[in-house]
Amino acid sequence: MKALALTGTPGVGKTSVAEVLRRKGYEVISFNELARKFDCIIGCEDNCFVVDLEKLKEKFKPKKFVIIEGHLSHHLADTAIVLRCNPLILKNRLLCRGWREEKVMENVEAELIDSILIEALDVCREVHEIDTSNKSINEVADEVISVVEGKAKYPPGKIDWISELDNDIEEVIRKTF
Numbered sequence: 001m002k003a004l005a006l007t008g009t010p011g012v013g014k015t016s017v018a019e020v021l022r023r024k025g026y027e028v029i030s031f032n033e034l035a036r037k038f039d040c041i042i043g044c045e046d047n048c049f050v051v052d053l054e055k056l057k058e059k060f061k062p063k064k065f066v067i068i069e070g071h072l073s074h075h076l077a078d079t080a081i082v083l084r085c086n087p088l089i090l091k092n093r094l095l096c097r098g099w100r101e102e103k104v105m106e107n108v109e110a111e112l113i114d115s116i117l118i119e120a121l122d123v124c125r126e127v128h129e130i131d132t133s134n135k136s137i138n139e140v141a142d143e144v145i146s147v148v149e150g151k152a153k154y155p156p157g158k159i160d161w162i163s164e165l166d167n168d169i170e171e172v173i174r175k176t177f
């Protein structure tokens with residue numbers, strides 16, 4: 001494993017888990033920091049950087065193991081851990097950030113239909129999936145470390161929010177809060 005991507009829909013906890021990993025001595029860099037470092041930021045839309053991904057992929061050649069965190073980080077790594085979060089919890093988190101309704105719903109929908117997982121499966125050699133919904137940030141960090149150390153695998157495919165939420169699905173997709 002040359003680089004590990006800590007990826008997932010906005011709000012699932014990537015940066016929070018990254019902070020714990022840094023405290024434990026792992027080298028963790030954010031996708032945006034990398035984009036800035038390699039001069040690959042080409043714009044800003046909706047408070048998010050627009051990154052020249054092809055240029056960044058060409059320029060980023062890690063010499064030693066590094067963890068990259070961000071919702072596009074899977075494009076830069078051979079292994080990805082996709083953090084997942086119950087869409088109802090995610091919706092509340094994103095609303096608390098003060099994001100506008102449309103942006104919240106876009107991201108809740110993306111989580112509901114496994115968007116990032118599907119992308120990661122497309123571009124990475126190895127993909128793990130961790131449900132963070134009922135875990136503390138420290139517990140999630142421990143699970144990430146167990147993957148890094150080769151002690152555990154979290155194969156994707158166990159999470160099915162649409163079936164799990166069942167009766168709550170209307171609550172998830174309701175456009176008026």
Ligand SMILES: Nc1ncnc2c1ncn2[C@@H]1O[C@H](COP(=O)(O)OP(=O)(O)OP(=O)(O)O)[C@@H](O)[C@H]1O
Binds near residue numbers: 008
């Ligand atoms: N396991 C968890 N349990 C409870 N709260 C959590 C957990 N993980 C993250 N949070 C909270 O959720 C919020 C979003 O977390 P964070 O900023 O780490 O997400 P992110 O995946 O980095 O989002 P973004 O892609 O937008 O940067 C924070 O307020 C954080 O404290």
Ligand SMILES: [Mg+2]
Binds near residue numbers: 014015016
């Ligand atoms: Mg973050």
